[in-house]
Amino acid sequence: MIDHDRLFKELISTFFFEFVDLFLPEVSTYLEPGSWELLDKELFTDVTAGQRYEADLVVKARFRDQDSYFLIHTEHQGRSESQFGQRMFSYFAHLHEKYGLPVYPVVIFSHNSPKRSEPDFYRVEFPNKRILEFNYEVIQLNRLNWRDFIDRPNPVASALMAKMNIVRADRPKVKKECLRLLATLRLDPARMQLISGFIDTYLRLNAAEEEVFRQELATIEPEAQEEIMQIVTSWMEQGIQQGKREQAEAFVIRLTARRLGTVSPQLQERIQRLSIAQLEELGEALFDLTDLAALTTWLDEQEQQQN
Numbered sequence: 460m461i462d463h464d465r466l467f468k469e470l471i472s473t474f475f476f477e478f479v480d481l482f483l484p485e486v487s488t489y490l491e492p493g494s495w496e497l498l499d500k501e502l503f504t505d506v507t508a509g510q511r512y513e514a515d516l517v518v519k520a521r522f523r524d525q526d527s528y529f530l531i532h533t534e535h536q537g538r539s540e541s542q543f544g545q546r547m548f549s550y551f552a553h554l555h556e557k558y559g560l561p562v563y564p565v566v567i568f569s570h571n572s573p574k575r576s577e578p579d580f581y582r583v584e585f586p587n588k589r590i591l592e593f594n595y596e597v598i599q600l601n602r603l604n605w606r607d608f609i610d611r612p613n614p615v616a617s618a619l620m621a622k623m624n625i626v627r628a629d630r631p632k633v634k635k636e637c638l639r640l641l642a643t644l645r646l647d648p649a650r651m652q653l654i655s656g657f658i659d660t661y662l663r664l665n666a667a668e669e670e671v672f673r674q675e676l677a678t679i680e681p682e683a684q685e686e687i688m689q690i691v692t693s694w695m696e697q698g699i700q701q702g703k704r705e706q707a708e709a710f711v712i713r714l715t716a717r718r719l720g721t722v723s724p725q726l727q728e729r730i731q732r733l734s735i736a737q738l739e740e741l742g743e744a745l746f747d748l749t750d751l752a753a754l755t756t757w758l759d760e761q762e763q764q765q766n
Contacts, residue, residue: 461660463569467535468515470618470657471567472497473650475518478615479531482598486531486563494521495531501554514550519560529561530554538570544581548593564595569622574601600624609636617641618654621661631672634662635687639679642686655690707738711745718745719754726751729758737761 471478480487501514516533583591605623608616617640637658
């Protein structure tokens, strides 16, 4: 399963200023560059709904050329919800009360459908009076045209084009444009991998689309072609390694169950955290382990060595 919230949070927190510059250009004019800090996760409980919520991303930033601060709360939302505006207001009220700072609320919608415009406000009103109108910034990716971003030298544009409004036939072309833009940014390997992994997650092509993608690559300059092929080759190598790992995990868990009995979900999770080398060691050690308690001790020793 894809952890969409984690992917979006990692992307935006890594490229926060670039995100603001791309989608909130007016905010970038009064945000002091380099002044922002990511705050610890914010939790609050909705007593009436009986649910606990966690704000995705809360950043404290300084006003440009001033000794005063404000918060930018960015929420990723992967589906359309009728009561979402009320939840955004609850976040706002919680953050404003806790920090006593102005809060700029932003939501980025990444769902594929519906494509109707999502509300950007929450109201409380009576027949004779409006008590509250709370407004927040909405970035709705499925209503943005990817073609408007292909010439924006911004890593967030390179990544998020993969989630914008794309007709099926354009998927190979969009993937080429995402990677072409990425190749021009000259990022360090870690940030390059973050963006390229995001693109591959949301623009995973089938065999026919892969053929069109390779034809599209032939239309761009040779230097960019070479860089893009290096990225694609890296994806293939990672996929092969991941396949090997999954096979090793499945084999060791089956062998453990055959030798020692039913493996609990907790033990399975601990086994899945082992490296490939440790999985191979466990496969051999199982012939000497006599019960699940001995397996637990073996896993404890491995974890102690890692620490």
